[in-house]
Every structure is written in structure tokens, then in C-alpha cells.
Amino acid sequence: MPPRASRRQLLGRALGVAVGAGAAGAAGFGVARATEPGPAATPAAPQHDPTADIVPFYGAHQAGIATPAQDRLAFAAFDVTTASVQDLQVLLGTWSAAAAQLTRGLPVGAVETDPQSPPIDTGEAEGLSAARLTITVGFGPSLFDQRFGLSAKRPAALADLPTLPGDGTLVPARSGGDLCVQACADDPTVAFHAIRNFARLARGKAVIRWSQLGFGRTSATSVGQQTERNLMGFKDGTRNIKAETGADLDGYVWVGAEGEQSWMRGGSYLVARRIRMLIESWDTDRLADQENVFGRFKTSGAPLTGKAESDTPDFAAEGADGRPVIPVGAHIRLAAPETNGGQKILRRGYSYTDGIDTATGLLDAGLFFIAYQKDPRAQFVPIQTRLAQHDNLNEYIRHTGSALFAVPPGLAAAGDWWGKALFG
Amino acid sequence: MKTTSALSARSRAAFSGLAVTALAAGALTACGSSKSAKSEPSQAAAASSSPAGDPHKAVVTVTAAGGCAVDHTDFPAGQVTFDISNKDATAVSEIELQSGQRIIGEKENLPPGFNGSFTVALEAGSYSLVCPGSGQPTRQLTVTGAASTSADADLSTLLTQGAKEYKTYVDTQVGYLVQTTQALDSSLKGADLVAAQKAYMKARPYYEKIEPVAESFAVGNDDLDKALDARADDVPPAEWAGFHRIEKGLFEDKSLAGLAAYGDALVTDVQKLQGLTAALEYKPFELANGAQELLDEVSKTKVTGEEERYSHIDLLDFQSNVEGSEQAFADLRPALQKIDPALTGTIADAFSALDKLLDTYRTGDNPSGFVLYGTLKDTDKPKLVAAVKAVQEPLSQVAAKVTKA
Incomplete structure (x- = not known):
């Protein structure tokens, strides 16, 4: 007899008792075992150094923004299905508690439960470390409609993103959402485990609207990190805002006293864009053109006006032919603060692939772009508008998903929860 | 047929009929029956906490370190309301009142920062208040006074x-x-x-x-x-x-x-x-x-x-x-x-x-x-x-x- 029977086997076996009297003894054992109380529902002690690989969950700002980017992403947008404000608050409180557990490498609840109960935590991350897991939660514009009485709390900066040039390719089912959860970790199982358990804790209150896995961080968010390449083989996050640059974080990322909604102070705004790369076309483009599209050398990552990756691009430099060395439509020129009135954003995107586009057999792969900023109206929107109009890269990319979320400040300590100040 | x-x-x-009678029974204190309010964010419920010393009220505070602490452990038989607040126990999401192995009252969905309550009619005997997942998950409670008919039966x-x-x-x-x-x-x-x-x-x-x-x-x-x-x-x-x-x-x-x-x-x-x-x-x-x-x-x-x-x-x-x-x-x-x-x-x-x-x-x-x-x-x-x-x-x-x- 197997040590633990499935629900179906149990029902079948127990029902079998009444049919064949001869089998009663054996089946009776099965039933008795199944009804014995399980071991105490205490989460198993982690089998690793409990302090290793842990990013603190509580703090002035949510982790997962200025935190040095982890290797993996699992992201989900949720639609709230309950009509009850109280249910929504309990859900956010439950998520907050679950995040405090998970980011310490602990399960959300017991895996070894009473044999008649499903495990509280789904269990696939048992024995894994916290893997620098961060869980970052945000509120979409649609949460501030009439349902939960939050319309007066909607920040002006959470204005719906305008339709930008090229947005005709956006897929509604990959866009928007009332809530978002960004789980980043160095282990893909740990990141997915967080999203899966959040979805389970939300059952009956919220459902996943869309989700995205990401596998290679594409931006350096710390001076200690090297810039990884995107799927086009280029380094495209070199001039990103770094965790160590406090002035940039305060100037461009964290919402300060300028915001009219006090509950958002210390928070940030997340823009997510699923950007499919037409990589088969890109792969046949000649090297010189690829480099002109980005404005960087492919291998070294140096700007076309420099030698090393970290060299500052010289946008004024002209070649012997009198034309700019970094072309006018080069991606790094259009995205640069110099072109955008000094504005910067904190990029924290990941490469993705979702198999193939069944209509064409071509790979569905690209960049899941995530950016954090103080005010998308002054940052993402004008920058992306310029890019969408003039970027040489547009020939090789399609934006297929888009979402905006207000990411509230960090939680002070256990007992605080996401949205406490919003609902307060 | x-x-x-x-x-x-x-x-x-039959379902809706049951709902009505069952709720009424809860209010009329059938033995062992309980009713529980929805969880609420703590600040909203703070005003409702009871004056100390009400023998029919138990104030339960759940913390990660101390488990489920209760303000008193001896109760007279009859209705007892458990007012529970989870301060900071992130691994605890529910509190149960058990008699032996049997759960006779329970409050679920109680993450840190939330309050809730449940009311049960208790007869004389020993009970355990259990908050699974906390450092000290079990508290013993004693109820004395007139016994009534067995709820178990x-x-x-x-x-x-x-x-x-x-x-x-x-x-x-x-x-x-x-x-x-x-x-x-x-x-x-x-x-x-x-x-x-x-x-x-x-x-x-x-x-x-x-x-x-x-x-x-x-x-x-x-x-x-x-x-x-x-x-x-x-x-x-x-x-x-x-x-x-x-x-x-x-x-x-x-x-x-x-x-x-x-x-x-x-x-x-x-x-x-x-x-x-x-x-x-x-x-x-x-x-x-x-x-x-x-x-x-x-x-x-x-x-x-x-x-x-x-x-x-x-x-x-x-x-x-x-x-x-x-x-x-x-x-x-x-x-x-x-x-x-x-x-x-x-x-x-x-x-x-x-x-x-x-x-x-x-x-x-x-x-x-x-x-x-x-x-x-x-x-x-x-x-x-x-x-x-x-x-x-x-x-x-x-x-x-x-x-x-």
C-alpha cells in the first residue's frame, strides 16, 4: 500500500470496503491512516544558512526595485473578482504575510499537513534557499474605479498610458490588470513558487489576468553587476540608474513630497511592456547595421564613439562624412537622458521566450521591459513616444503587452500590509 | 421519492433554508456552535476591544514570538467571544479552539495587521487554543460550571x-x-x-x-x-x-x-x-x-x-x-x-x-x-x-x- 493515497484512490478504496467484505481489513487500515492527525503544522526548518541569500522584505521602499537585479523573473497581473473591500484587504494582508515568509526562504504554511488536508504551501521550493527572492506588489489604474471606493485616492501620475505610436500591436489579454506581483529570484523555481502561491491565496478573490516568466536580466542595477545582453546580443542597460546612486533614486525613481497622494510617498510607478523581438529578421541583419541600430559595438558594448562599455557616448561626434557617429535614430541616443531633458528611468527588464508563434513558426521571444520611475507622464511616456517615432530598432520589435502600476512604499514591519495606508 | x-x-x-436556521441556531447558542465575524484591518476594529475582566470575553494576541497569548485562561461555562488580533505572526493565518482533536471554533484569514472574532458556547472542560505556525502554538483553557448536553453526540x-x-x-x-x-x-x-x-x-x-x-x-x-x-x-x-x-x-x-x-x-x-x-x-x-x-x-x-x-x-x-x-x-x-x-x-x-x-x-x-x-x-x-x-x-x-x- 502506498504511504499516501490520492483523493481518488482513497474514495475508491473506502467505497470498496462495503462491497467486498474480505477487503474490509486492508481498506479499513487505509481509512484509519488517512484520518490520523498529521504532525504539528510547523513549517519545516530550512536546511540552509537562514541568513544567506535573503533580501530584507521590510523597509522604506519595496525590495525588487533598487535591489541588484536577480537572474530570474516571474510576473503576474491579477484582476480582482471579489466585490468586497474587506476581502480585498484581507487578500493584501495575506499576501503581505506570505511574502514575509517566502522572502526568508520559508513556506507560506505547512507542507506536511493533516493527511486529509491539502498542503498549505504547494511545496516545490522546499529545501531551496530564498535565492534573493523579492516580491513587489503594485496597483493598476483599474483598481481605482468605483468598485472599492478608491477613486479619490488615485494619483494623478497613475493616468492611463496614452496610446503611443506603434501600440496597434498590443494584445488586451497581455495588458493591464488591477494588481501586479513581481517576483524576482536567482532560482526560477523560487520565483514561480511565489506567483503560484499568491494565485492560490487569491482564489475566489482575484484571478491571474496574464503572467510572464523572464530568464536573463537585461539591465545592471548595481555598480557591481555587469550588464547582461538582450536577445539581440547587445548590452542595452549600461547607463541604467544604479542602486548605489542615491541621488538618482530620489530624483527619478521614488515618489517624494511632490506627489499629491501621501500613501504613495516612497513608492514608485512600474511600467511593463512585453516587447517581442523579430529575432529571425534581426539575425540576418549585417553587423554594421545592428551596431548602428543600437549605437554600440556588439561585442564590447562600448558606444560607437568610445572604447569601453562604460564610456559616455558622445552624441555630438561626427564622422569623416560629416554625419553623426551615433546615428540620429540610434536606440541609445533616443533613450539617453541627454535627448530627454535629463529624464531617466530605472530599467529592470528580463529576456523572455514563450515558445513559437503558431501562426508563423517563428520564435516568440524578446524583452519583458520593466521600468520604475517617479512619474510616468514625465518619464516613460515622453521617452517611449520619441523611441516609437524614430528608433531604428522599431523595424525589429513589436510591443505586445503594456501595463502600468502604482507600487506603494515598503512595509514597515509585520502587521503592516500592502495598501494599509491606501485604505486607511 | x-x-x-x-x-x-x-x-x-434546502441550502438557503439551512443557511437561515443555522445562523439562527448560532445566535441562540446551540452547544458548540460558533459564528465568526469577517477579518478586519486592525485600526478599524481597535475601538471594539472589550473592557478587561469580562469573563465571557477572551482577548487573544498573536505574535511570532509568543504564539497566541490570551488575557485569561479560566472561563465560566456559556458563551465566550474570542477577540483576536494578529500582530506580527506571518506564518499564522488562523486560530482554532479545540476540544481534544475536535475543532469547535475557528477564525481563518487573519494575517498580521487584522482583527477578527468568533463566539462559541462552551461547557465545562479543558480546551486548547491553537495558532498553527507560531512559536508557541497551543494555550490551555479551562471552563468550569454547569455542564450541558454533549455537543459531540x-x-x-x-x-x-x-x-x-x-x-x-x-x-x-x-x-x-x-x-x-x-x-x-x-x-x-x-x-x-x-x-x-x-x-x-x-x-x-x-x-x-x-x-x-x-x-x-x-x-x-x-x-x-x-x-x-x-x-x-x-x-x-x-x-x-x-x-x-x-x-x-x-x-x-x-x-x-x-x-x-x-x-x-x-x-x-x-x-x-x-x-x-x-x-x-x-x-x-x-x-x-x-x-x-x-x-x-x-x-x-x-x-x-x-x-x-x-x-x-x-x-x-x-x-x-x-x-x-x-x-x-x-x-x-x-x-x-x-x-x-x-x-x-x-x-x-x-x-x-x-x-x-x-x-x-x-x-x-x-x-x-x-x-x-x-x-x-x-x-x-x-x-x-x-x-x-x-x-x-x-x-x-x-x-x-x-x-x-
Whole structure:
């Protein structure tokens, strides 16, 4: 007899008792075992150094923004299905508690439960470390409609993103959402485990609207990190805002006293864009053109006006032919603060692939772009508008998903929860 | 004897009737019964905390370090209200009051920063207040004073009664299954294709309502589920018989030719099922697991359109699975209401939301009573699945609770 029977086997076996009297003894054992109380529902002690690989969950700002980017992403947008404000608050409180557990490498609840109960935590991350897991939660514009009485709390900066040039390719089912959860970790199982358990804790209150896995961080968010390449083989996050640059974080990322909604102070705004790369076309483009599209050398990552990756691009430099060395439509020129009135954003995107586009057999792969900023109206929107109009890269990319979320400040300590100040 | 058409309406009416009496019983303090308020953010409930020293009130503070601390541990027999606040115990989401192994009161969904309460009528004896997951998960409480009638006896009577009612339900449905299958068989021997199609749709629901019971006979020659309900790709083509073989003839080939033999075999098999189920007794946890399994069927094969791939009456099967599941829950409900009223309410609400959603797909346009699967839009299916999952998640807690009761 197997040590633990499935629900179906149990029902079948127990029902079998009444049919064949001869089998009663054996089946009776099965039933008795199944009804014995399980071991105490205490989460198993982690089998690793409990302090290793842990990013603190509580703090002035949510982790997962200025935190040095982890290797993996699992992201989900949720639609709230309950009509009850109280249910929504309990859900956010439950998520907050679950995040405090998970980011310490602990399960959300017991895996070894009473044999008649499903495990509280789904269990696939048992024995894994916290893997620098961060869980970052945000509120979409649609949460501030009439349902939960939050319309007066909607920040002006959470204005719906305008339709930008090229947005005709956006897929509604990959866009928007009332809530978002960004789980980043160095282990893909740990990141997915967080999203899966959040979805389970939300059952009956919220459902996943869309989700995205990401596998290679594409931006350096710390001076200690090297810039990884995107799927086009280029380094495209070199001039990103770094965790160590406090002035940039305060100037461009964290919402300060300028915001009219006090509950958002210390928070940030997340823009997510699923950007499919037409990589088969890109792969046949000649090297010189690829480099002109980005404005960087492919291998070294140096700007076309420099030698090393970290060299500052010289946008004024002209070649012997009198034309700019970094072309006018080069991606790094259009995205640069110099072109955008000094504005910067904190990029924290990941490469993705979702198999193939069944209509064409071509790979569905690209960049899941995530950016954090103080005010998308002054940052993402004008920058992306310029890019969408003039970027040489547009020939090789399609934006297929888009979402905006207000990411509230960090939680002070256990007992605080996401949205406490919003609902307060 | 319940009549077919009235059954679904009657069982649903019985649910709402139960809700009213059970809540009233809670207020009138049936022994061991409890009611619990919804969780609230702490600041909203702070004003309601009681003056110290009320012997009928327990103030419980849950912390990660100290577990569930209670302001006093001795109580007089009678009503006791537990006012609970979770300060910072992130691993704790529920608090239970136990008498021996039995849960007699409970507050769920209580993350840090939230308050909640439940009220129970206690008789003399020892109790444990348990917050699983905290550092000191158990506190002993003592209740002294006049003893009253045993709640345990009540509960076990209710559970036994519920299991008996479920047996009656299953036996009744199997009875109708035999009758309607015989009618189907006769129509297969006639010449009226449309009448035979209607006869097929009449018989199907009775099987779907009790599917887990039939599926339990999956040993050797008694693999009745396979014989009755196999789809084309479940078995080697030569062995394929049963409902879906007949369905293919009626709805895809649109011919009665050769179907009579399958009809005869089907009658023999449902009669065999009737003989086997007549001998069965059910345990309360089996009702809970059976209810869960019926909903699994819904999300695995009905929402995908796999089950009725020729007739496309999947939503009729869907509704039948749900009704069977609701019936098992209704039979457990009087006992469950005493064990965990909050959970009972959550499940009842989720079932009623699911019923309401399903009702929107009813139509008189075809004899199944529901729109055909092909007319469902891609946006309909996730909605239906989410409504089923909203029942399943809380329902998965029931088996352990009725086992411990």
C-alpha cells in the first residue's frame, strides 16, 4: 500500500470496503491512516544558512526595485473578482504575510499537513534557499474605479498610458490588470513558487489576468553587476540608474513630497511592456547595421564613439562624412537622458521566450521591459513616444503587452500590509 | 421519492433554508456552535476591544514570538467571544479552539495587521487554543460550571445523518440512470434519430451527478467507469463502448445503425452499477472528497469540451457535476456549520456564485437546456474555471474538518 493515497484512490478504496467484505481489513487500515492527525503544522526548518541569500522584505521602499537585479523573473497581473473591500484587504494582508515568509526562504504554511488536508504551501521550493527572492506588489489604474471606493485616492501620475505610436500591436489579454506581483529570484523555481502561491491565496478573490516568466536580466542595477545582453546580443542597460546612486533614486525613481497622494510617498510607478523581438529578421541583419541600430559595438558594448562599455557616448561626434557617429535614430541616443531633458528611468527588464508563434513558426521571444520611475507622464511616456517615432530598432520589435502600476512604499514591519495606508 | 425535475430546485432551496436556521441556531447558542465575524484591518476594529475582566470575553494576541497569548485562561461555562488580533505572526493565518482533536471554533484569514472574532458556547472542560505556525502554538483553557448536553453526540449524529442522506441521493440518481438508460436503449432500436438524441441527453446527467462513485469501481472486471464513460481515445478502438460511443453515432454519424448493441450493454452495466452502489455506505470525509472530485471533473474535461465532443452538451454535464457536488456539501452542511461556520459560509457563497454564473448559460434553444459548447467564447471559459476554483479551494479544507469532528 502506498504511504499516501490520492483523493481518488482513497474514495475508491473506502467505497470498496462495503462491497467486498474480505477487503474490509486492508481498506479499513487505509481509512484509519488517512484520518490520523498529521504532525504539528510547523513549517519545516530550512536546511540552509537562514541568513544567506535573503533580501530584507521590510523597509522604506519595496525590495525588487533598487535591489541588484536577480537572474530570474516571474510576473503576474491579477484582476480582482471579489466585490468586497474587506476581502480585498484581507487578500493584501495575506499576501503581505506570505511574502514575509517566502522572502526568508520559508513556506507560506505547512507542507506536511493533516493527511486529509491539502498542503498549505504547494511545496516545490522546499529545501531551496530564498535565492534573493523579492516580491513587489503594485496597483493598476483599474483598481481605482468605483468598485472599492478608491477613486479619490488615485494619483494623478497613475493616468492611463496614452496610446503611443506603434501600440496597434498590443494584445488586451497581455495588458493591464488591477494588481501586479513581481517576483524576482536567482532560482526560477523560487520565483514561480511565489506567483503560484499568491494565485492560490487569491482564489475566489482575484484571478491571474496574464503572467510572464523572464530568464536573463537585461539591465545592471548595481555598480557591481555587469550588464547582461538582450536577445539581440547587445548590452542595452549600461547607463541604467544604479542602486548605489542615491541621488538618482530620489530624483527619478521614488515618489517624494511632490506627489499629491501621501500613501504613495516612497513608492514608485512600474511600467511593463512585453516587447517581442523579430529575432529571425534581426539575425540576418549585417553587423554594421545592428551596431548602428543600437549605437554600440556588439561585442564590447562600448558606444560607437568610445572604447569601453562604460564610456559616455558622445552624441555630438561626427564622422569623416560629416554625419553623426551615433546615428540620429540610434536606440541609445533616443533613450539617453541627454535627448530627454535629463529624464531617466530605472530599467529592470528580463529576456523572455514563450515558445513559437503558431501562426508563423517563428520564435516568440524578446524583452519583458520593466521600468520604475517617479512619474510616468514625465518619464516613460515622453521617452517611449520619441523611441516609437524614430528608433531604428522599431523595424525589429513589436510591443505586445503594456501595463502600468502604482507600487506603494515598503512595509514597515509585520502587521503592516500592502495598501494599509491606501485604505486607511 | 424526489422527482427528477424538482430535485435541483429542491436541493438548492434546502441550502438557503439551512443557511437561515443555522445562523439562527448560532445566535441562540446551540452547544458548540460558533459564528465568526469577517477579518478586519486592525485600526478599524481597535475601538471594539472589550473592557478587561469580562469573563465571557477572551482577548487573544498573536505574535511570532509568543504564539497566541490570551488575557485569561479560566472561563465560566456559556458563551465566550474570542477577540483576536494578529500582530506580527506571518506564518499564522488562523486560530482554532479545540476540544481534544475536535475543532469547535475557528477564525481563518487573519494575517498580521487584522482583527477578527468568533463566539462559541462552551461547557465545562479543558480546551486548547491553537495558532498553527507560531512559536508557541497551543494555550490551555479551562471552563468550569454547569455542564450541558454533549455537543459531540450532536455533531456525530449530524454527520451520520448527512452520510445517510447522501446515500439516498446516490441511490435515487442511479435509479433514474437505469430508467433513462433503458429508455435510451429502446430509442436506439427505433427509427427516430432526434428522439434518440434527446434520450441520450436525458440519461447523461444522472451519471455525471454521481461520477466519483462510479469511478470508484475501477478494479478488474468491475471497471465500470471505463465501460460506461470512456472517450474515444481512452481505450483501444475495438473496446470502445458506452455512452460516448453512442454519442458519436447519434451526433456525428447521425445514424442509429449498430447502436442497439451498445445500448443493451449500457443497460447491463448501469444495472450492475446499481447493484454495487446499493451495498455502499459512505463516510463523511468521502462526501467531501467526492464533492471535490466532481469539481475536478468540471475543470478538467467539461470546460475543455472534451467530454461531449460530438453532442457538445458539456455544460449540461458541468451543471450535473456541480449539482452532485453541491448535494454532498448540503448533506455535510448542518455538521460543518457547527464545526466551522465561516468556512461553511464561504463555500455556500462560492457555490451560489457558480450556480448564478451557470444560469446565465441556460437556454431553451436546444434540448440540453444549456448553450452548446461551441458557442462559448474564449473569455467565458476562464470565468467558469475561476468560479469552480473559488469553490474548490475552501472545499478542500472540509475533509479534514469532518474527520476530526
